């Protein structure tokens with residue numbers, strides 16, 4: 730396993746875990762942390778033995794945003810040429826489902842990182858926000874685009890224009906959070922969800938994630954055509970035969986591709 734400076738990487742069964750580990754800076758996303766997250770996630774994604782990826786932080790912070798100290802003295806040309814977030818696109822294009830397990834602060838780039846995941850499971854201590862406006866900038870890795878898609882224009886504007894944070898309950902009401910769990914149970918609950926996803930047929934999980942992604946990125950008619958093709962393609966897999974036979978036989982499915 731590769732040695733990383735700012736993350737911990739672990740595999741349990743078919744689940745790959747990435748734990749952000751810069752406690753001295755509340756997991757602020759500096760260049761090293763960003764590079765390591767992308768490297769670890771793409772390595773898990775390339776491994777057919779992995780059926781779900783979990784990204785998490787500490788009890789106090791999932792991630793308190795981009796590293797302000799690293800960015801403070803950068804000029805336009807520095808940010809343009811040496812964009813530390815240039816590789817985030819790769820994280821957004823992972824085929825494997827990603828669960829963000831969020832406790833404590835998920836602010837700025839931390840909230841944006843969570844929104845690149847497929848599920849956000851939050852501890853009751855989680856706090857979400859896009860406080861960039863307080864720093865004289867705006868969100869830069871998807872906040873102005875993904876947040877309104879997740880929670881609607883008006884709620885997103887409230888957060889992005891005022892810079893305020895919202896707690897787990899408000900985030901769940903708004904639609905940003907898949908589930909809230911007590912902080913002490915966060916990793917156990919997330920492990921159960923990740924294992925459930927990883928027990929399904931991998932190509933079918935990829936197809937479902939692709940179709941969900943299409944819902945974010947395309948108009949309805951195009952998304953429905955995409956879904957129809959992906960649904961039909963599933964009938965070319967032995968896992969569809971097995972899944973439906975198992976239902977008929979009243980037994981759990983034993984998928985080949987997992």
Ligand code: CO8
Nearest residue numbers: 753754755757793794795796797798836837838860869870
């Ligand atoms: N960057 C760097 N260091 C940080 C960050 C950060 N985002 N957040 C916290 N830290 C550091 C603090 O400086 C402090 O270090 P030190 O002890 O050396 O002073 C340590 O972490 C602990 O933090 P606090 O003492 O502040 O802890 P508190 O519990 O008092 O407060 C808060 C916690 C409220 C989370 C507070 O730390 C805070 O407000 N942090 C900044 C949050 C923020 O503004 N995030 C947005 C950053 S900008 C961003 O994400 C833009 C992304 C898009 C970039 C696109 C580029 C192309």
